[in-house]
Amino acid sequence: MTREAAVSHATDHVDSGRLQSELAHLVGYRSESQNPDRRDVLQDYLAQAILPRLTAAGFDCAIHDNPDGPAKGGPILLGTRIEEPSLPTILTYGHGDVIWGQAGQWLDDLDPFALTERGDRLYGRGAADNKVQHLVNIAALESVLAVRGRLGFNVKIVIEMSEEIGSPGLSRMMQIHRDALKADVLIASDGPRLSAERPTMFMGSRGGVSFDLVVSLREGARHSGNWGGLLADPAIILTQALATITDARGRLQIPEWRPDSLTPDIREALRDLPIGTDGALQIDADWSEEDLTPAERAYGWNSFAILAMKAGIPEAPVNAIAPSATARCQLRYVVGTDVDRILPALRQHLDDRGFDKVRIQPTDRGIFGATRLNPDHPWVAYVRASLKRTTGEDPHVLPNLAGSLPNDCFADVLGLPTIWIPHSYLGCNQHAPNEHVLKPVCREAMQVMAGLYWDIGTDCPAS
Incomplete structure (x- = not known):
C-alpha cells in the first residue's frame, strides 16, 4: 500500500493495452452533439459506457435530462462516492460529446469513430477531446482503490454531453444541485498541454x-x-x-x-511558458x-x-x-x-x-465565461508539488487556458477553486480531421493522476 504501487498499477493499465481498449470502446460511440440524429447516442454513452463503470467503483449515479430541454442539450450524469463526510471532497468533470466526425477528410480515409493506432498516435474523434481525459481520471481513481482499498477522500463527478455546443443547461444543473455538489476543489482534465514532454496545469479559461x-x-x-x-x-x-x-x-x-x-x-506567471510547440503551426510574431x-x-x-x-x-x-x-x-x-x-x-x-x-x-450557442484562479492558491501549490513528485520536474502552470471551457459553472456557480490537468497536447488536431492522442502522454497522465489521488487521500490542503 504505497504511492509507488498505485503509480505502478496505473502504468500497467496503459502498458497492458487496457486503456487503449477502453478508449476504443468510447470512441466507437458517435456522440456528435451538433447532430440532432445522435441524441440517443448521447444517452447511451452515459448509460452504457460510463454509469456501469462508476457504479462498480462505488459511485451513486443518476442521469438527468438537460434542464434546458433535450432539443437544446444532451443529458448530464452526476455521481458521488462518499467515504466519510468529514473527508475532503474532489469534484471532477468530463464531456462525452464530440464535434462532427468529418468522415472522408481523415488520413488514409480513417474512420473517425474507430480508434486507429499509428506508431505512438491513437486516432479517433473524441480521442483527445475529451474521452481519453475523463477515462484516464476514472482509471487512475480505480488504481488507487485497487491498491489502498479506499481513496481516502470523497469524489463527485459531472459528465455532460453538450460541451461542444456551449454546455447548454450545465450552469442551471449546477445551480439546481448546488448543495449535492459541494466540494473543496475541482480537479478535471480538458484541453492541451503546452508540451507533450511535460504536464501542464491551468486554473481557468478564456x-x-x-x-x-x-x-x-x-x-x-x-x-x-x-x-x-x-x-x-x-x-x-x-x-x-x-x-x-x-x-x-x-x-x-x-x-x-x-x-x-x-x-x-x-x-x-506567463514569462517562461513555451508557445507553438509540438509541431503546431509556426506562430506569426508580427x-x-x-x-x-x-x-x-x-x-x-x-x-x-x-x-x-x-x-x-x-x-x-x-x-x-x-x-x-x-x-x-x-x-x-x-x-x-x-x-x-x-x-x-x-x-x-x-x-x-x-x-x-x-x-x-x-448566436444561440452558449457563452463560456472567463475564469482565473491566482497561481499562489494553496491548491495550486499542492497539485504542482504532487505532479513534480511523480515526474521529477515542474509542470507548466497557466493562470488560464487560451481556449474556452465551462469552468465558470464550477468557479462562479459552485464557488470552487479550479485546477485542470490536460492529457492531450497542442498538435492533437482536436476539432479537425486526424484528431489523436499520444500514447506516452496517456501513460504519464495515468501516473500523475494516480499519484495526485494518492496524495489527496493521504494529506491535502485544509478546506
Whole structure:
C-alpha cells in the first residue's frame, strides 16, 4: 500500500493495452452533439459506457435530462462516492460529446469513430477531446482503490454531453444541485498541454462569445453588369465594417474589448511558458499586440476571429451582386473584460463609423465565461508539488487556458477553486480531421493522476 504501487498499477493499465481498449470502446460511440440524429447516442454513452463503470467503483449515479430541454442539450450524469463526510471532497468533470466526425477528410480515409493506432498516435474523434481525459481520471481513481482499498477522500463527478455546443443547461444543473455538489476543489482534465514532454496545469479559461454580423439589403441577387455601381454591395459593406474591428495586424480597436487584467503577477506567471510547440503551426510574431509576448497574447489578452464568411454562392460564383452577406465572428476574452459590454460596445463602434446597416445577431450557442484562479492558491501549490513528485520536474502552470471551457459553472456557480490537468497536447488536431492522442502522454497522465489521488487521500490542503 504505497504511492509507488498505485503509480505502478496505473502504468500497467496503459502498458497492458487496457486503456487503449477502453478508449476504443468510447470512441466507437458517435456522440456528435451538433447532430440532432445522435441524441440517443448521447444517452447511451452515459448509460452504457460510463454509469456501469462508476457504479462498480462505488459511485451513486443518476442521469438527468438537460434542464434546458433535450432539443437544446444532451443529458448530464452526476455521481458521488462518499467515504466519510468529514473527508475532503474532489469534484471532477468530463464531456462525452464530440464535434462532427468529418468522415472522408481523415488520413488514409480513417474512420473517425474507430480508434486507429499509428506508431505512438491513437486516432479517433473524441480521442483527445475529451474521452481519453475523463477515462484516464476514472482509471487512475480505480488504481488507487485497487491498491489502498479506499481513496481516502470523497469524489463527485459531472459528465455532460453538450460541451461542444456551449454546455447548454450545465450552469442551471449546477445551480439546481448546488448543495449535492459541494466540494473543496475541482480537479478535471480538458484541453492541451503546452508540451507533450511535460504536464501542464491551468486554473481557468478564456471566455468565448460568438455572433453574426449580417448585411441584408434586398431580396434576390442582381446582375453585376446591369446593376453594378447602382446598388450597394452587402459584401463590401460587411468587409469594410469588419476591417474596423482590428487594425491590419489584428490589434483590437474597440476600447471595451481591451482587458485591464494583464497585471505584473500574471505577466510573471506567463514569462517562461513555451508557445507553438509540438509541431503546431509556426506562430506569426508580427500579429496582434506588438508590446505583448506570444504567451501574453494567448493567455492574458483578448482575440477576435472571423470564423466564417459568406456572400453569394462561393462554390459556384455567378455575375451577380449578392443580396446579403454574413460573417460568423468570435471574441475570446480574459478575466477583466465586461461581458455585458462586448456586443453593445461593438454596436456603438459600428454606428460611430456609419455602419448602421450591419446587424449584430447573437448566436444561440452558449457563452463560456472567463475564469482565473491566482497561481499562489494553496491548491495550486499542492497539485504542482504532487505532479513534480511523480515526474521529477515542474509542470507548466497557466493562470488560464487560451481556449474556452465551462469552468465558470464550477468557479462562479459552485464557488470552487479550479485546477485542470490536460492529457492531450497542442498538435492533437482536436476539432479537425486526424484528431489523436499520444500514447506516452496517456501513460504519464495515468501516473500523475494516480499519484495526485494518492496524495489527496493521504494529506491535502485544509478546506
